[in-house]
Amino acid sequence: MTRQFHKMHGLGNDFVILDGREQSIAMTTTLAKTLADRHLGIGCDQLILIEPSMIADVKMRIWNHDGGEVQSCGNASRCVVALTGAKTLETGGGIVEGSSQGSEVEVSLPPPHFAWDEVPLTYPMDTAKLPLAWGPLEHPMALSVGNPHLIFFVPDETKIDLEAQGPSIEHDPAFPERINVNVASIHEDGIHLHTWERGAGLTLACGTGACATAVAAIVQKKATSPVKVHMRGGALTISWAQGEPIRMRGGATLVFKGEIELEQFG
Numbered sequence: 001m002t003r004q005f006h007k008m009h010g011l012g013n014d015f016v017i018l019d020g021r022e023q024s025i026a027m028t029t030t031l032a033k034t035l036a037d038r039h040l041g042i043g044c045d046q047l048i049l050i051e052p053s054m055i056a057d058v059k060m061r062i063w064n065h066d067g068g069e070v071q072s073c074g075n076a077s078r079c080v081v082a083l084t085g086a087k088t089l090e091t092g093g094g095i096v097e098g099s100s101q102g103s104e105v106e107v108s109l110p111p112p113h114f115a116w117d118e119v120p121l122t123y124p125m126d127t128a129k130l131p132l133a134w135g136p137l138e139h140p141m142a143l144s145v146g147n148p149h150l151i152f153f154v155p156d157e158t159k160i161d162l163e164a165q166g167p168s169i170e171h172d173p174a175f176p177e178r179i180n181v182n183v184a185s186i187h188e189d190g191i192h193l194h195t196w197e198r199g200a201g202l203t204l205a206c207g208t209g210a211c212a213t214a215v216a217a218i219v220q221k222k223a224t225s226p227v228k229v230h231m232r233g234g235a236l237t238i239s240w241a242q243g244e245p246i247r248m249r250g251g252a253t254l255v256f257k258g259e260i261e262l263e264q265f266g
């Protein structure tokens with residue numbers, strides 16, 4: 001059966017979005033991985049499936065480029081709000097609230113978690129300053145914003161070869177569910193960030209990475225809310241106070257619509 005899909009991006013972090021509300025779609029790791037493949041499928045960093053929800057306007061499920069299903073995606077949340085007009089999204093990382101704000105979309109992610117077993121880590125460690133190092137990258141902060149993140153503050157993130165460092169940090173045994181790796185520096189205009197995404201590698205922007213990094217910078221008094229987070233694909237504005245949801249505002253762009261025969265992929 002032919003299914004319609006939308007290709008969207010949030011600051012260059014790109015998605016194939018399928019809508020399974022009227023007719024369900026049985027997504028599998030193999031199907032998600034093939035659709036996300038830039039040679040064999042449509043191509044995207046994350047595959048998104050919209051489903052009906054009993055507790056929110058829609059349910060949003062997320063598969064990384066490698067076919068693994070994960071809990072949260074900040075940039076895709078803004079795209080799904082823009083596409084469906086939903087005000088609440090059920091995700092594996094909690095309920096996300098969203099609204100259009102002129103040409104931008106704002107979403108609120110649930111408050112962050114700092115406990116070691118909520119990140120999660122494999123064994124108890126001080127998440128404010130992990131006693132771990134990988135070459136020049138040492139003592140990151142670890143937290144969950146619905147998905148797990150490490151944040152390293154460095155003098156110049158452009159000097160860090162994340163393509164080389166990212167895989168070994170993502171797969172370190174200290175992280176039982178693997179981890180997203182953020183390398184950031186503080187500037188007058190805000191935070192400059194590069195993210196190695198779990199299951200997707202280097203992306204042009206990571207919404208949850210921007211949220212996690214802004215929270216870490218605010219906790220460590222390196223920045224104050226609201227703060228702009230600049231990534232290769234553009235900037236997001238992040239607002240947060242202790243115990244509160246994390247508000248993220250930025251673009252959500254429709255690139256094209258298409259049709260695809262899912263059965264051909266097995």
Ligand SMILES: N[C@@H](CCC[C@H](N)C(=O)O)C(=O)O
Pocket residue numbers: 013045046064070071072073074075076147148180197198199200203205206207208209
């Ligand atoms: N690009 C996303 C995050 C997607 C999921 C992430 N790679 C994970 O595995 O947790 C964003 O914009 O937040």
